[in-house]
Amino acid sequence: MPTPQPVSYRHGGLVCTDHTIDVPLDHGAPGSPAISLFAREVVAEGWEHEDLPRLLWLQGGPGGRAERPNASGAWLRRALADHRVVLMDQRGTGRSTPADRRTLARFGTDHEAAAAHLGHFRADSIVRDAELLRRYFQGERPWSVLGQSFGGFATLTYLSLAPEGLSQAYITGGLPTLTGHADDVYRAAYARTLAHNERYFARYPADQEIADAVAAHLEAHDVRMPTGERLTVRRFQTLGITFGTSAKFDSLHYLLETAFTDGGTGPELTDTFLRGVDAAVSFAERPLYAALHEPIYAQGDRATAWSAHRVRQEFPAFEAGNGGPLRFTGEMVYPWQFEEDPSLVPLRGAADVLAARTDWSALYDLDRLAANEVPVVAAVYQDDMYVDREHSLATADAVRGLRTWVSADHAHDGVRADAAVFDRLLAMADGKR
Numbered sequence: 067m068p069t070p071q072p073v074s075y076r077h078g079g080l081v082c083t084d085h086t087i088d089v090p091l092d093h094g095a096p097g098s099p100a101i102s103l104f105a106r107e108v109v110a111e112g113w114e115h116e117d118l119p120r121l122l123w124l125q126g127g128p129g130g131r132a133e134r135p136n137a138s139g140a141w142l143r144r145a146l147a148d149h150r151v152v153l154m155d156q157r158g159t160g161r162s163t164p165a166d167r168r169t170l171a172r173f174g175t176d177h178e179a180a181a182a183h184l185g186h187f188r189a190d191s192i193v194r195d196a197e198l199l200r201r202y203f204q205g206e207r208p209w210s211v212l213g214q215s216f217g218g219f220a221t222l223t224y225l226s227l228a229p230e231g232l233s234q235a236y237i238t239g240g241l242p243t244l245t246g247h248a249d250d251v252y253r254a255a256y257a258r259t260l261a262h263n264e265r266y267f268a269r270y271p272a273d274q275e276i277a278d279a280v281a282a283h284l285e286a287h288d289v290r291m292p293t294g295e296r297l298t299v300r301r302f303q304t305l306g307i308t309f310g311t312s313a314k315f316d317s318l319h320y321l322l323e324t325a326f327t328d329g330g331t332g333p334e335l336t337d338t339f340l341r342g343v344d345a346a347v348s349f350a351e352r353p354l355y356a357a358l359h360e361p362i363y364a365q366g367d368r369a370t371a372w373s374a375h376r377v378r379q380e381f382p383a384f385e386a387g388n389g390g391p392l393r394f395t396g397e398m399v400y401p402w403q404f405e406e407d408p409s410l411v412p413l414r415g416a417a418d419v420l421a422a423r424t425d426w427s428a429l430y431d432l433d434r435l436a437a438n439e440v441p442v443v444a445a446v447y448q449d450d451m452y453v454d455r456e457h458s459l460a461t462a463d464a465v466r467g468l469r470t471w472v473s474a475d476h477a478h479d480g481v482r483a484d485a486a487v488f489d490r491l492l493a494m495a496d497g498k499r
Contacts, residue, residue, distance in 0.1 A: 069088060070084075070088065071134025072084060072085050073117060075132070076111060077133055077135070077136070077316065078135070079110065079111045080108050080111060080135050080146070081109050081110075081111050081114040081125055082106055082107070082108050082111065082135055083106070083107045084104070084105075084106050084161075085104070085202070086102050086103065086104050086105075086106065086107070086161070086196065087102075087103050087105075087199060087202050088100040088101070088102060088103070089102075089103045089194075089195045089198050091183070091186050093190075093191060093194040096174070096204050097374055098281015101157060101162070101163035101406070102161075102162055102163045103154070103155070103157060103162050103163075103195050103198070103199065104154070104155045104160060104161035104162045105132075105152050105154040105155070105199055106132070106151055106152075106153045106154065106397070107120075107151070107152050107153075108135050108142070108146065108150070108152075108153060109146065109150045109151070110146040110147070113146075114378050114482060115346060116137075116406070118148065118149055118150045119148070119149055119150070119209065119210060119233070119271065119423065120149065120150045120151075120200075120203060120204060120209040120210070120475050121145055121149040121151050121209065121210050121211070121212055121468075122141075122151070122152045122154060122196060122199075122200075122209055122211045122212070123151060123152065123153050123154070123211075123212050123214075123217070124154070124156075124192075124196075124211055124212065124213040124214065124216075124217030124218075124220050124221060125154075125156060125158075125159075125214065125216070125217050125420050126214045126215030126216045126217055126219075126239075126240070126467070127156070127215070127216045127354070128187075128188075128189075128216050128354055128355055128358045128359065128362050128448070129156075129158065129159060129187075129351070129352045129353065129354025129355035129356075129357070129358060130156075130208040130216075130352055130355065131155045131159040131160030131161075131162075132153035132154055132155050132156070132160060133153060133155070134160075135152075135153075139401060139481060139482030140477075140481070140482060140483060140484055140485035140487075140488075141212065141323045141481045141485060141487070141488040143483060143485060143489050144485040144489055144492075145212070145488060148318075149210075152199070152203070152209075153391075154195075154196065154199060154365055155170065156187075156192050156195075157191060157192060157195055158187045158354050159352075159354065161357070163202070165180055165183070165184065165187060165354055166312055166353045166354075166409070166419070167353060167409055167410070167411075167413060170183070170184075170412065171412060171415065173307040173416075175415065176315065177415030177416045177418065177419050178334065178419055180415065180416035180419075181349050181414070181415075181416040181417075181419035181420045181423070183185055183416075184354075184357055184358065184361075184416055184420060185356060185361070185420070185423070187217055188358065188361060188362060188429070189205060189216075189220040189223040189359060189362065190210060190382055191222055191225050192220050193220060193223050193228060194225075194227070195204055195227075196211075196224065196231070197228050200231050206231040207232070208230065208232050209232070209233060210232065210234035210235065210236070210414070211224060211232060211234075211235050211236070212234050212236045212237075212238070212481075212488070213235070213236070213237050213238070213240050214238050214239060214240060214360065214481055214482075215240045215452065215453065215478065216240065217238050217420070218237040218238065218241055218242070218444070219240055219242045219248050219362060219429075220451075221237050221257050222234050222241070222242070222244070222429075222430055222435070222465070223239065224315075224462070225394075225434070225435060225440060225442070225465070226429070226430045226431035226434050226435060227266075227431070228234070229322065229434065229438065229439070231365075232264075232440045233440070233441075234318050234440065234441050234442075234495055235440055235441070235442040235443075235444070236442075236443055236444075236488070236491045236492075236495070237443070237444035237479060238444070238445045238479045238481040238487060238488070238491070239440065239445065239446070239447050239450055239453050239480065239481070240453060240481075241444055241446060241453065241457070241458035241461045241462055242363070242457065242458075242461065243363075243400055243454070243457040243460070244430045244435070244449060244461050244464055245365075245432075246363070247363070247368055247370075248360050248363040248364065248370040248374075248492050249376070249377055250371035250457075251363055251373070251454070252373050252374045252377040252378075252398060253311055253380065253459070254375050254454040254457065255374075255396060255397060255398065255452070255454070256378065256380070256381045256384070256395075256396075256398075256457070258396075258449075258450075258451050258454065259306060259309070259396035259397075259451060260381065260383060260384075260393065260397060261307040261449075262306070262396070262449075263306065263393045263394055263450045264310070265309070266309055266315070266318070266319075266346075266394075267391075268317075269319075270319045271345055271445070272301050272389050273318070273319055273322050274317075274392075275331060276322045276325055276326075276330075276331060277322060277326075277391075277393060277394075278380050278392050279326070279331035279333050280302060280322070280325055280335070281299045281303075281386055281387075281392045283332075283335060284297060284298060284299045284302055285299055285386070285387065287350060290340075291338070291340045291341070292337060292340060292341050292344060292407070293344055294345075294349075295406065295408055296406065297340065297343060297344075298370055298406060299387075300385045300386065300402065301347055301403070301406055301407075302347075303384070303386065303392070303393070303394050304342065304347055304393050304394070304395050304398075304403075305318050305321070305343065305346055305347065305394055306318075306393075306395050307346075307395075307396050307397055308346065308395065309394070309395060309396065310450070310451035310452050310475040310477065310478045310481055311478050311479040311483075312440075312476070312480075312483050313479055313482070313483060317346075318394070321323065321339060321342045321343065321346070321492075322339075323343065324336055324338045324339045325339045326339075326495075340342075348407060348409060349403070349408070350407075350408075350409035350411050353409055353410060353413060355399075356399050356404070356407075356417070357410075357411070357413055357416065357420065358420075359374075359397075359398075359399040360372070360373055360374065360399065360419050360420075360421065360443060361423075361426070362429075364423070364426040364427055365426050365428050365430075366426060366428070366429070367424045367425065367426075368424065369422050369423060369424050370420075370422050370465065371393060371403050371421055371422065371423065372400070372420055374398035374399060375395055375398075375400045378395075378398070378400075382489045385489070386483045391449055396451055396452070397451070398421055399419075401414075401417070401418070402403045404417050413497060414495075430463050432464065435464055435465045435466070436464060436465070436466055437466055438466040438468070439466070439467070440467075441473070441495055442465060442467060442468040442469070443468070443469050443470075443471070443491045443494040444458070444462060444468060444469070444470050444471070444491075445470075445471050445473060445480060445481065445487055445490070445491060446458045446459065446462070446470050446472045446473070446489065447472075447476050447477060447478060447480060448472055448473060448474040449474070449477070450477070450478050451477075451478060452478050453478070455472070458470075459472075471489070471490060471491070471494060
């Protein structure tokens with residue numbers, strides 16, 4: 067099938083051009099089969115013929131497609147004032163060759179082969195894709211990158227594998243531990259998630275009774291969502307993932323107020339509530355997030371071994387039915403989700419293989435980072451629920467020349483919610499702050 071030619075169109079004061087290139091599934095294997103990589107270049111109308119520097123946006127996730135211009139974060143309009151912005155659908159997502167239950171069905175019960183395939187969708191492969199895309203756009207000229215959350219993790223991999231491709235790196239809420247195990251990540255994450263539970267119920271104290279009533283109802287009844295799948299207490303608890311952003315912190319409250327048919331705590335759950343829960347807990351649109359959430363921390367010979375599931379036992383407050391108030395979990399993925407979520411059920415065998423894998427390649431080159439020459443600035447959020455502040459600051463100290471701005475005024479989605487976040491990073495890079 068021939069590679070599609072670039073297609074351009076205009077809307078909302080933007081000129082968008084869609085590009086698709088072929089990249090190898092395995093960058094380390096000559097003759098590896100090709101997969102498609104999609105990227106959309108966006109430029110402000112009236113500037114489309116100008117030789118503006120390109121800025122690559124690396125999306126959070128893993129397993130999330132790039133933002134679309136019609137629903138973009140605040141950062142994009144600011145970036146378009148002086149950049150061409152490249153929105154790349156990371157491999158396996160969006161319009162790039164998808165990796166999901168349908169495309170992986172060809173492996174059948176060969177879970178080892180499916181896991182080996184998924185092992186090519188981590189940050190190291192994403193960076194090598196980006197390098198091919200850079201050369202497609204502009205030859206050997208370096209470009210700048212803005213990495214949000216997991217995109218920041220990938221940016222550090224970029225600085226480790228191909229720093230010659232970067233002229234400047236901006237990172238928001240995305241400085242990971244360089245050497246810590248997944249257990250260290252989730253142990254810190256559970257503590258932060260408990261703190262965000264306290265913030266939530268301090269804002270909405272009446273929601274505690276409703277949340278407890280929903281949990282009790284789910285424990286006593288076989289409740290089915292409109293899709294037909296059962297809603298369990300533990301799956302209901304995963305709604306706490308919304309606590310980490312300013313855009314969604316309050317969304318659970320407005321969902322819980324629709325929970326029961328009497329408007330209080332009984333006697334039945336409403337379809338409105340169940341449909342809202344399904345939309346929030348299903349991985350149908352981002353199966354790679356679930357499959358790769360722990361492998362993004364894996365390096366060397368130590369298996370992740372379903373880290374979040376094991377470490378949770380150290381935090382009994384999350385155990386429903388323990389006599390205490392219900393507490394919601396956050397950005398954790400559990401093996402039982404591959405049994406309860408239909409979009410993940412076919413991936414369970416491969417996920418188990420990934421959890422047991424002990425031959426992971428390194429994602430970060432500590433020596434190269436210590437000798438880094440690329441200008442790097444990073445926003446670190448004081449109360450970030452998803453990325454630990456102390457881990458971030460330790461990483462900042464390990465990267466030569468990396469300058470940080472620690473903000474107590476923004477949540478994890480600060481760069482999407484407030485254009486001033488990216489504006490400040492640009493000023494820091496220019497030496498104005």
